[in-house]
Amino acid sequence: MQKAHGLTISEDVMNNLTRGPLARWLTGPRFSALPAPAALPAPRLSFEFFPPKTDKLEEQLWPCIRRLEPLGPRFVSVTYGAGGSTQERTHATVARLVAETSLTPAAHLTCVGATRDEVDEVARRYWAAGVRHIVALRGDPPAGVSGYVPHSGGYAQAEDLVRGLKRIGDFEISVGAYPETHPAALSADADLDFLKRKIDAGAIRAITQYFFEAETFLRFIDRCHAKGITVPIVPGILPVSNFQQVVKFSAMCGASVPAWMGQLFEGLEEDAETRRMVAAVVAAEQARLLQANGVDEFHFYTLNRPDLTYAIAHMLGARPRQV
Numbered sequence: 001m002q003k004a005h006g007l008t009i010s011e012d013v014m015n016n017l018t019r020g021p022l023a024r025w026l027t028g029p030r031f032s033a034l035p036a037p038a039a040l041p042a043p044r045l046s047f048e049f050f051p052p053k054t055d056k057l058e059e060q061l062w063p064c065i066r067r068l069e070p071l072g073p074r075f076v077s078v079t080y081g082a083g084g085s086t087q088e089r090t091h092a093t094v095a096r097l098v099a100e101t102s103l104t105p106a107a108h109l110t111c112v113g114a115t116r117d118e119v120d121e122v123a124r125r126y127w128a129a130g131v132r133h134i135v136a137l138r139g140d141p142p143a144g145v146s147g148y149v150p151h152s153g154g155y156a157q158a159e160d161l162v163r164g165l166k167r168i169g170d171f172e173i174s175v176g177a178y179p180e181t182h183p184a185a186l187s188a189d190a191d192l193d194f195l196k197r198k199i200d201a202g203a204i205r206a207i208t209q210y211f212f213e214a215e216t217f218l219r220f221i222d223r224c225h226a227k228g229i230t231v232p233i234v235p236g237i238l239p240v241s242n243f244q245q246v247v248k249f250s251a252m253c254g255a256s257v258p259a260w261m262g263q264l265f266e267g268l269e270e271d272a273e274t275r276r277m278v279a280a281v282v283a284a285e286q287a288r289l290l291q292a293n294g295v296d297e298f299h300f301y302t303l304n305r306p307d308l309t310y311a312i313a314h315m316l317g318a319r320p321r322q323v
């Protein structure tokens with residue numbers, strides 16, 4: 001056991017961490033003021049999109065992808081609708097990313113509403129289309145259905161899905177993680193046990209639910225280390241431009257919205273332009289504080305709009321390259 005910042009860390013975890021960027025957080029000085037971005041390496045980025053439901057949304061998505069493409073994300077991911085409702089649209093969007101862009105796509109896949117055979121078939125189609133990265137999730141029930149019940153012939157939870165995918169092909173697998181604990185978890189500790197099991201089953205990275213206090217993520221990293229979880233935990237950054245919508249969604253997914261955010265957006269309900277400027281500053285401050293503490297990968301929930309993500313990534317040091 002070793003001591004770092006007052007935490008007791010096992011030798012194994014410490015040895016693994018000397019190879020990872022988060023060693024900086026554990027063993028280096030911790031900053032409360034932000035160093036100049038130029039002094040830090042450019043971050044590794046990933047961007048999340050949802051598959052468009054209408055022609056109008058399709059027209060919004062592709063310019064968004066084209067705008068973000070030059071920032072050279074490691075991968076871009078495409079979500080899978082609640083209840084597996086967007087299977088075909090997710091597949092079509094991912095296939096078009098493969099065919100028409102220089103980007104590496106990651107397809108989200110869930111366990112909801114399908115047998116194992118059906119989920120396996122979707123995964124095989126992805127493999128055949130050249131997709132090698134899956135974000136494996138349990139999924140939530142479709143709108144109007146309360147409580148998650150596994151399909152009788154399906155994968156019960158993300159851990160089982162990770163195992164199933166590994167039997168189909170040597171996919172790169174990312175999974176979800178919850179800095180503020182998944183709402184269905186029996187305890188914060190039990191939630192981390194589930195995360196560890198998904199990693200032991202073959203996932204190589206966790207992407208977090210969004211959160212609004214950098215401290216929330218950094219403490220989560222401390223708890224992951226204490227559990228022996230050493231794969232990269234990538235913070236999910238949600239630039240908030242529609243505050244009321246985020247308040248509603250956060251109540252469902254267990255992310256807390258700090259009072260100071262309500263104060264920042266107060267009175268801006270009819271002023272979309274100022275809201276967007278505030279949103280950029282809030283998310284950039286959060287991400288820069290994480291970056292100053294050694295975090296060098298960020299996953300952006302773009303909501304299929306490029307501008308906030310582009311601006312924040314730029315502030316973190318990302319610069320466009322020729323596509």
Ligand SMILES: Cc1cc2nc3c(=O)[nH]c(=O)nc-3n(C[C@H](O)[C@H](O)[C@H](O)COP(=O)(O)OP(=O)(O)OC[C@H]3O[C@@H](n4cnc5c(N)ncnc54)[C@H](O)[C@@H]3O)c2cc1C
Pocket residue numbers: 078079080081082083084108109110135136137138139140156157158159175176177182184185186190191192194195198207208209236
């Ligand atoms: C990065 C990211 C991307 C996402 N993308 C999508 C998407 O594209 N489509 C979509 O529908 N949803 C998506 N979600 C939401 C996700 O499906 C939900 O949060 C879902 O409720 C849990 O999924 P999971 O994969 O984390 O589940 P799991 O890891 O299986 O479970 C999550 C937690 O629930 C608890 N739990 C699960 N099973 C049990 C059990 N048997 N007993 C006790 N406790 C249990 C544990 O605390 C566990 O950590 C995403 C979430 C994240 C973080």
